[in-house]
Amino acid sequence: MKLTLVPARTGAVWVKLGMQTFFKQPLALAGLFFMFMALMSVATMVPLIGLPLAMTLLPAVTLGLMVASREATQGRFPMPLILLTGFRAGPVKLRAMLTLGAIYAVGFLCAMGASYLVDGGGFATMYLGGKAPTAELMENSSFQMAMWTFIGLHLPLSLLFWHAPALVYWQDITPVKAMFFSIVACLRNFWALAVFAALWMGVMVGAVLMLTALSGALNAPTLGSVMLLPALLLVAAMFFTSLFFTYRDSFEAPGDATPTKE
Template identity: 35%
Template sequence: MQINPLRASIGWRWVRDGFSLLKRQPIALLAITFLNLMLLSLSVVIPLVGAVSPLVLTPALMVGLMHAVRAAETGRMPSPALLFAGFRDAGGKAWRPLLVLGAFNAAATLTALALAALADGGELMRLATGRAGSDAVVPDDTSLLYAAIVFVLVYTPIQMAMWYAPLMVAWHRVPPAKALFFSFFAVWRNKGAFLVFGASWFGVAFVASLGVRLLDSLLGDSPVLLSMLLSPLSLVLITAVYCSFWATYRDAVVDAQLRPPG
């Protein structure tokens, strides 16, 4: 397994590929994304670990999503069962290291929030965990801004380490610690492409938000109708983001075209 050095402009192509891949099997991919989001939401009711269970399950379910997007790219119909394919990878042994990655993801995320709490007394953490409403935040609260900056600075390298790690664990049988290390430096090696990738998705989100504001002004005081329009739009964008994740792996990892070992 090797990592291709890529030019920065490919970051925008990853975003376009996300939408192109979604167009190949839109109903199936939207349904699998909805199932993924529903499972993550329902997982919070798990006793004792409910608050962090979505973070723990995300790596394994992400592998399943990549199975689904890969199937769509090769012309096959993704089935909902593919969402759980990560648990069956590596001869049925991938679930253990994937859960180890999930535990790391949860611990690292909570650590980033805890460090951010030093700047704002924990307001950002209460918002992130749903223990405070957005109306409780003062718009010009500089401490919240500082907390957000601290969180981004700490969380960015965590995300870099987690980006490819689940696929490296499940498809290449790399131990979790090494997968985190290799993933971090793989993203760093193509940091230009990832900066363009992130900026491009920010642009897409900005344009979408402008469209939402326009719809809001046209619909007037009709929150129910607006919600009916926003829910499908959000699902489409989230699914396109997942599809673009696959594009970043397919282009960067040299043997991504090979069949993942089962």
Template identity: 45%
Template sequence: MKLNILPARAGFAWFRLGIRTFMRQPLALTGLFFMYMAAASLLSLLPVVGSFLALAIVPAATLGLMAATREAAEGRFPTPRVMLSALRAGREQMRAMAVLGVAYAALSLLVLALVPVVVDLPPPAPGDAAETVFGPQMQGAMLLGMALYLPVSLLFWHAPALVYWHGVSPAKSLFFSFVACVRNVRAMLAYGLAWSALVFAVSLAVVLVSLALGSPGLAGSALVPAGVVFTALFTTSLWFTFRDSFVADEAAAPPPAGNDDGTPRA
């Protein structure tokens, strides 16, 4: 397995490929994402260990969604069975995926626990929810949480796929994932900027339309389902970030980021 160092334009290619692939199977890919959300929601209801288990399935769910994207990109219909890819792997890979799940849950909960320790958040005041949410302390807590979670995200970005498709150990998969994201920082930044621009444009359009119709509350109602669809769209593009960042040793050349028109190559 070798790491590909990609130009910034690869990030825009991942963005386009994610949207194009999602539009091939929008109902299937959205449905699979809803399956994951439903499973996480049910697990979170369990007493004591619910939150931990809901976080622990994130690596396996990410792998399942990436496998579904691969199926759609290759012209096949992704069935719910792909969401169980982690369970259908060999025993060693299943064990490695379990280790990733436990590590992800532990680090995520650690981030959640550190934020209120560092930032002294005020207790919520009744009838003053807006001021609490948009207050400087809450904004600072959100920024700190994002900063602390960023390295966790980079560690696990490619890790499930490396374990499943390349048989890499959990520790090495976390290391290689982090290195790949850092070495391809230009492509990752372009990728993030493309998604941020799309989310901002659509959100702004929804707000403007709701104001033009004289119904400001419509924006909030529309943005919730739109957010779910955007997340499903985003997860569809994850497979391409992995596919283009690594190449098997026996391959003659690194896999391309896509054709000139943004369509995936075989």
């Protein structure tokens, strides 16, 4: 396995490819993303073990979205079962995926637990409840410290797992090695990923501003609030579509996938 170094501008290429690929198979990729969201939501509803279960499943299900993106780049229609690719790749890879998931779940819960110790659970309750923080809450110093504690711990955890499921699946390496190579690749291609993240944040903010302007122009104040969630979910689906390209161009191409040419 060989790590590939890419220039910062490749981050913009990844965003562009994610959008282009999504619109090649919009129904399939949007449907798979909504299935992904539904699966995570259902998993969290399991009494007592819901959150750890969802976090354990997350790496393997995210891999399914990456495999779907690869299928779309090759002109094929990704079928719903592709979302379960990580669970259907044989006993060895299944154990590896579940091991990755278990490690991620422990790391996530530790990060969330650390934030709980800072503010007594205010940030954790808001985050896990999927609620937007109020202005009063955002001004609370303990809440801010808890938020930054979680972000500071979760960011390196995310880098460890950014490429790990794909490396286990396509490169046949162990979970621990996959995590190591993942964070090394992310750090070596830091500026490309920084551009990638900044552009997706810009796309999300742009979508919000566009809806706000449209609702104002049409004098329909409820239009923005009604369309906001579908618009953000659409952006999220394109973001997940683009993850495959960050992996593909950071390592030797899996199978017959072709790296981005600069």
